[in-house]
Amino acid sequence: MRLSVAAAAATMSAAILLYALFDAASWFWGSAGAVLAVLAASLLSGRLSLPAWAAPPVALVALWVYLTASYASQEAWAYVVPTKGSVVELARLVAAAWTDIQRFAAPVPANEGISLLTAGGVGLIAVLVDLFAVRLRRAALAGLPMLALATVPATILAEPISWPAFIIAALGFTGLLVADGRERLGHWGRAVLVRRTRMAATPDRPGGSRPAMDTRGLRLSGKRIGFAAIALAVLLPAALPAMEPVSFFTFGVGGRGSGTGNSISIPNPIANLKGQLELPERRTVLTYTNSDDQPRYLRIYALDTFDGEQFGMTEPKGSPDNRTDNGPLPQPPGLGGEVKVGNVVTNIQISEEIAKLSFLPLPYPPRQVRVDGDWRADVDTLMVFSTRDEAAGLEYEVATSEPAATGELLESLPQSRSGADPRFLRLPDDLPPEIEELASRITADADTTYDAAVKLQEFFTKTGNFTYSLKTQGHGNNALKDFLLRSRAGYCEQFAASMAVLARIAGIPSRVVIGYTGGTKIADRWMVGTNDSHSWPELYFEGVGWLPFEPTPAGSLGQGSARVPAYTVPPLDPVEGDSSTPTPGATSNSADEPVDPQARVNPRELDREASLATGGLPPDDSMPAAGKVGIGAGVLLLLLLVPAGLRLATRGRRVRALGRESGQTSARAGGGTSRPPVGAAWAELDDVLVDYGMARHTSETPRALARRLAQQYELGPEAATALAKIASAVERSLFARDPGEIGPMRKDLRTVRQALAATVSRGRRVRAVLLPASTLRRIRLVGERLLDGFDRLENLRLRRTAAPKGS
Template sequence: MSAAATGRASTGSSGVTVARDGPRRWGRGGDPKGSPPSSSTARIHAGPVETTALAVLPIAWLWSTGTVLGDGWLLPALGAVLTMALAAALARTIMPAFVATGVVALLGVGWITATSAPDEALLGVIPTPESAGASMRAIGEGVQAIAWALRTPIEVEGAVLAAVVAGAVVLALGVDLLGHAMRLPAIAVLLAAAPLLLPIAFRADIPWWHALPGAAAAALALAAPAIDERVAIGRGWLAPVALVGVAAALAAAVPLVAPSPRDVALDLPTLEELLRSPTPVLQTDIDLGDELRRPEARQVFTYSTSDGLPTVTRLMTLPEAGEDGFRQVAPTAGDPDLLVEGADLGAPMQLTVRMSPVRAESLPTPERVAGATAPEGAHWDDANDALRIEGSVDTDGLEFTSSGTRSPDLASLVGDSSTGHEELLLLPERAQGIRELGSSLVTEGMGAADRVRAVHAYMTTGVWDYSEQLDLPGFAGASGDGWEALEGFLETRSGYCVHYASATGALLRGAGVPARVVVGFLPGDEIAGGRSVTTNHMHAWAEAWVDGAGWVRVETTPGAGTGQASPEGDEQTQEPTPTPTESAAPTPTPSATQSAAPTTAPTASPTPSSPGVAEPGATAIDWAALRPWLIGAGLVLLLALPWLVRRGQRAVRLRRGAPGGWHELRAALADAGTRLPASATPGEVQAAIGARLADDPQARSAADRVRLAAERAVFDAGPRERGAVDADVRLVARALGRSQPLWRRVLSTALPPSLVRVVPPIDE
């Protein structure tokens, strides 16, 4: 029986091995296997299995964010990704791959518009100039809401949903471009795994079943080309599928054996480092069970006082003890004669504030504000004692003045009763243990001032540590709640200002004194003509009501975050970024140093400790100054790594003589954008090179010499001469590079496609 009849390979007179009557492969254009391929017919498109795997890949990896984002995003994101994949599959049947990707991009823009700005768009999905701006604002707000989130899982609605759907669209578009148009499925898999960074940045544990879909889809996408080819030629596909299952199981087992992200000593990357907000975002909600995610210190405002002394400033009052801790209530607009009760009791002072560009819901005022010249767009919130500001107001350079007084010294506090604020004695049932503890600190005959001092003494006697790293019940949205976390704080005596303020407020209520929590700022750093306050000066403290004295600040945070030992303690409090203590004010205000802020800012990298004094003759290294250069060099090396690996491959192949040189030409052809199946014969490869170099006869002749030398070397058992074909290989490789458009040449140099697909070497 002839070779043509059996469909087996035969060797022609030219020495080129040609396969005859081979079966077509799924998704491959052009003639059957025996026909010489051209540059267009040699391109391999994704088969059914690979197309399906790449389509579900973005959603599969987005599922791993369930600990942070919940599953409210699933249906709209699934609809966006699947319709984009279906549109891509249909488009590629009638148009080139890159054009089809453009169609996918337009469909993705429609989904983003529909979820972010449907009212401004035509038919709710067709973008307009107005909807484009609204979409960008909504996505920006959603990204910041995620990056500055208080607790997990984050409620996915409104701007957050728009941001998540936009992220899913970008992932789907990236996978389509890399996996289908550019045929780089391995890089597409890496891109689609990006959502895995989200729970890591939040230091949240990932259940194994959340990682399993992404791991399985990624393994399937990488094995899919082999599965498609095996099915097309009638070979068994169970082995590759089994390999996919094993790879997915191993990947899913990683969360079971790896340490929890929050237990790792490394400083993990945060969203602040990846998506830096253009302006600080100040939110006044507090989470008692979460770690402090301190932002980078960025200026919020500068101020000056009429008496020249530093002062703490109020941002918002949290009057209600809710199910998870102290919280604000529904705003109530008002214009009372005295903004905060008791503000007229004490030496008056005036505060002049100049804001920096920030996003906030209220403006800073004196801790006991009596009156304020509210700027346009601001009004007084009588329910939460806050100078509210509308979100559309530009704060950059905004100036306003307010008047008020400072809180009196607790040692000189006088008052026997606390009346008129009975609603601020309430605590939820979950805080019953804290109520009983507060009640045990006082006796029935104590006056209000003495009760305040008794609670203050309890919270400042012994060793109390200032720490921003917590593992309390209720952490990161796990089982438990804020009050359980607060009980854990009172047992461990380790936490930051929101814990001290909330515990003090709850104990005061238990002791029979109306109390609430205030979020504001420490006095800040001294500058010419006043003081500067940054995001890291944000602070929380408790206030108690005493008849005849008004609202009195009860500060119990150790050193207000200065790193000093707590009263009568023998251990150092912890603070990652201490700053010099400011001069003391005549009233007991905390030092103008950093304190644990109730802001929702992401965790910033701990500030490196200052290097110690160098020994005589030793050269001190300024690591803080050197770090940016090291990071820059590392990034350059990372970007250059694929090119370096590719150069190393070429050197290794050329040492193997002519067979290695032919192998290098196959890789150079792949880098030039021509994809051939793994089973392509030397004749097919030669034809593909000839098609790419139709206008360069010198390079075609060089390629033919390399092929003939490789075939002779395969059948010659003698030693192989090194360097014999090096010049020809380099000549052809340069010609193949020049045959590409400039953009493609740059891309293939930075990310050589031959690194992410197997080019089998010629038998040696």
Template sequence: MNQRKHLTLIAAGSAFLASLPLVNVFDHYTWAVRSFLVVAVMCGVGLVVRSMRAPAWAPTGAMALAALLSLTWLYRSHDEFLGVLPSPGTIEHFGQLLRTASEEMSEYATPVGDRDGFLFLATLGVAVVALLVDFFAVVLRRPALAGLPMLAIYSVPVTVDTDTTSPLPFALGAIGFLWLLVTDNVDRVRRFGRRFTGDGRDVDLWEPSPLASAGQRLGLIGIAVAVFIPFVPFAMPAGILDSLGAGGGGGGAGIGNGKNGKSVSMFALLSGQLTRDKAFDMVKVTNVDDDHPFYLRFNVLEDLNSRGFAARPITGGAAVSNGFGKPEWGPSVKATTHQAKIEVTNELAISFMPIYTWPSKIDKLSNQWSFDPKTAVVYSNKDTTAKKTFNITYQRADITPDQLRGAAPLNPGDPALKDLATAPGNPFVKSKVDERIKGLTTEYDKVKALYDFFSPDNGFVYDTSTGPDTSGTKIADFLQNKRGYCAQYAAAFGWMLREAKIPARVAFGFARGGNRSGNTMTLTNFNLHAWTEVYFPGYGWLPFDATPSTAIGGSVATSYLPTAGTAANDDDQLNRPGANGNPSTDPSAPAAQADTHDNPGNTGSSSNSADASTGTKVADFLTSAAGVTLLSVIVLALLLAMPAVARNRTRRRRLTFAAPAPVGTPVPTGDGPTMAVIPDSGVLLAAKQDAHRAWDELVDTMVDYRVPVDEAETPRATVERLVKKERLRDQAESGARLISTAEEHARYARQPLTGRELKSAISAVESAFAVNATRKVRLMARFLPPSVLRRWRTSVSTGSSGVAVSMGRGWDAVMRTLSVRRMVTRRADR
């Protein structure tokens, strides 16, 4: 096969392997099938064009055209010429798919479903990477540069995935890159002609040189270190991974730092955490004197456009040590002061601190954290919440419905509230709002009417599987389908309030936890929650939770808005379900009926519950840092023990000699034990095999103890050298001569020799080698015997060479069959 055509195939395979990390981004494998088809078509076209002796630029252009035609066929706009040729409408359709993917990036959490925009973006990206890899490796003959686009595609799941990225796809991509480098270097070496080893032996074209073998080993070790070192907690000083990954999740499973929420979608983060398959402790709260605290709150979204709610960059406020000002409610409102201790785990690493509102004092928090009175958010541009512990003193107001009904009317000209009371045009939302608030005069009554619209009695059902859709069209779909999760309830309620010219925003935080110990509750990712805040003049921003209370473990009823059905949650025995979505699809089902299998605080009296709890504890331990470390140590120990196990098994097999044959004429072997000539019988073959096995064991023992082996020597010359240079004496010398004599007769005599002393002879020689060797050599011979490692390297090299030769012959045959020149020649011969 022409080497450039061979490199074309390798480049395509390496590019596809490099795209495999995208499995962490998508929920299904549709993207992989489509990407493989596009890369396969590009590779086929490149092979055909390069078989025609075309200019160097022609295959690259042909592959780009093949990618365009493949994308046109996979993502049709129905405006194509002849169904497959792209038209201006096709290009416009591609642009629309890219715009859709860009808009949905901030709305969907990984893994995402098969949405056309994401699928097109992934397929296009893989095609571009395949084209660049081919250009660098085949055209420019600089395969090392191909690592840049391959690394770029791996950075996608690392950036967007909120969970830990699987190391297996990265390892496969690295193998593809090494495959590309090795193929190119083998081709470069082949251009120098035949190769020879130091002893003059001819080296096959596909057999790696010692230097290449060393490079491959170093590359393999480097990949293993890069993949497995991060799993060992003691491998790096504490805090290094946190400081490097503060923007990506702290502990690897937590929420990433969004830099004031502008670069990360809160809706996507919330959806991603709620749909995880297990609970992770994020916050521990000790309420000193508040038996029924409200939700912990860490961020708000105030911007509303056609794409939904989004965060504004927070620039105001002052350091927390400078105080927090006073809340907006007046002296007529009864307020109580409470204290709490808040501990944030490494699973929550964001730039917004979870607090109770309204704070009046925060201890043990550095001045890197500031308080913005407009949003009541404690934030930092330099630090994250991971592993922070602080004390907070806060005020809780007791506001009655009558007080809110008597609140002053809104000032439509207030610049601070004007843009918080407007909504994008949406006919369906407007009609619903007009219908609900018709005839109502006070702001409170309008808010209450819109709030009651989301009641389970009106058909609304809690479901985490509907995705983080908060745009105008999706909000209308949610209001019609009446099925969604807390972020959609909060966004829809806020949208309708703004349509009614009432200032509203969406808040994010934690509902009350279901796992309590005394006055301390543990909040997990399943307790993450979103609700709506409404502004009332003279009272400030007040929370309204439109999500059905029966679906939220730890739902809290406010003094100004008592909610039916919250009594079932007073003991906080519910915990939000994970990947299973709504615990009950029946909106009238009581909260006590919800499936709480994800709540680590729940216990059951049945044996099934005990078994499930034990299984959960085992699974939690295996997925924890200690469990991963233990499994890593066990796997590493097993891998290190494999050479020793293989060596012992080989030794036992070799030293299991055949039964003694009938004794014939004694033959002297020196001062040691005697042997006997075997009569011509059926045991001749077994005796020869015993001698060969004993000699093979002696040679492997020499390799293990770093004794030089010369394959050109006769057995007698080898033993004479051992006796002289290794100073074999007494039983060791006799044993070596015995093994040598047996091997000589097995090789050259008509009848072999036998005896019971072969096994003890080998043991005596090995003992002599061990006495003369250093401690390091003895340990290596015991645990990492070089004879086994050498045999494995030879097997791998021979196997890989055989596979490479077979693949080359196969492709040569295919290309000879499909060669355009051969077809033209045949036609000309006719």
């Protein structure tokens, strides 16, 4: 029975490691019930003396009954007995739970399905632990299934497992080992230590005593090993470099409007966009600076699905491998290594007034982001999001590697689009044929994919006579058809969505992006406000990847800060005396004013060319890696010098005590003077002998010790005399009724120590200073006393007080 209870307790203590994966405690009580069901089955199997192979099926049946009663009782017979309906209900809950853990990032909501999945998993672990520890009597192997419980949070969570939870789990496993040892010793053990125990007198034992087996030493040794292992496991990792978790499990985030657990609640990006554009006054959303002082579009959402009414977003997924603090982000889709890139570092400051923004506004394509918090990148779109943090008030840096796209380069690209996901070409079946005919007519004369994309953009900005208006309403095929064929008036979302649809008809992968335009330069920073909210299409070109296009009319009649990309405009003849070249991927200054080259230099970006050349962020200025290593080495050195410091403090205290003994005399009982501190000299001599490996024999008197040391190590006359004086003073102080006058011993002690040090090797002397054996012995004795105290607590017994006579 004891071993079954210990196995159940060990399983539940290991299950505590899962607490960080959930945002509520319902999983814990469900798991505790599953473990108790397995424990009841184990006790029943033991009571019936079932063979080892029969116990696990009994435990599985008990677990099944418990899960049925807890999660599918309405479908069960008598609320307990499983039926076909209850099995179907349990399967439905498990399927829903599996879907939820793929959608949510930890901590996940502990809903009914996830609680069922967790309770069932912990119950199966309990069955395995009971099999190994109780049935097969292999308690050490029971640690393997318990280790599986620790593996799940260690591989999913970026944060390390908390040390209190680890200690609880380790103590549970240690308790299982101790229980197993006591079971074995009780049945098959032999006496290791024998003592006499007092018992009630009987005719055959007149004295009331008998030999009894004392297993305290054996149990205490096991506890010492267990406590030492736990202490090393907790303390040793603190001195080692941090390691990133290995992702065996990947978790995504919830999609639009999920609003539960730790998922992202994404408002309708299109409705939010128009709401910002219609605000009566401009409000600052963010400010930024960058290494080339050029304005850039900052994207937030990438909408990739079109259902015939509007564009939507596939739920982003971010595994722990794609956390921003793990280094560079995933490679931009479609960008080849032969294309030149321009490396830029941008510093962005989000306004404190932004609410519920879980995506970072970033220029595209980001290669590395330095930001506080748990932020992750979606591999397909490179959107950076968080399930725990919000962007309000954040300041972060992003390094981008923008392809140096030109018209000539895009003309020469292969017409293949194999690198793009087919969903970027998907269109509804009921798309009006008039829209398909319009796309064919616009791109009829295009020789390449790039020519078709430019003609589509010019259709909206030049040849199609479109106008910008926020008064248009509606979505769907009819609204799209009316916008393209009749009204030709709308705002940026309709321009972006319409061009993306026409591009897909023309065979060009496309998506719609929502974010902000480059804003306006004020002082040394670019200011982006609510009126800069914008939507634009991105088109895919094999070898270059995703490139932004701008179909929304700019200027006084349109989006004021929108600009067409330079690679879509025919090159102009260079102006005489002007040698400047626009940066690929950057938009022009909205003020169209020359910028002083000296004023364009951001002081934070000086001397960063080496980092920019690789497309990464400059190293963090907070503390270099060498400094961190140096601090760690210093702390480790201080820890190693603790025994030496304790030894010096002890020696100093004793030497000061010896300095006060000059002129002191002995005193009989009732005398007025104190006994001289001879014990300090003797204790220091004893520690010196231990440090130099010359420990005295237990049976040696002080005089015999002095004689042996003088002969064995051939001490000189002065050292031998000093050693004899110390030994004589100690004997008189300990045994004589009147020790007489005892002179100062500081000089004698120093003489003896120097003479003994001369007889040992240099390595022994260095070790005696840095790692004194006498101090290490004291530290070990303190630890043993602490463990002895734990053992005494276990043996406490309440004593019953005898009733007074006559009561």
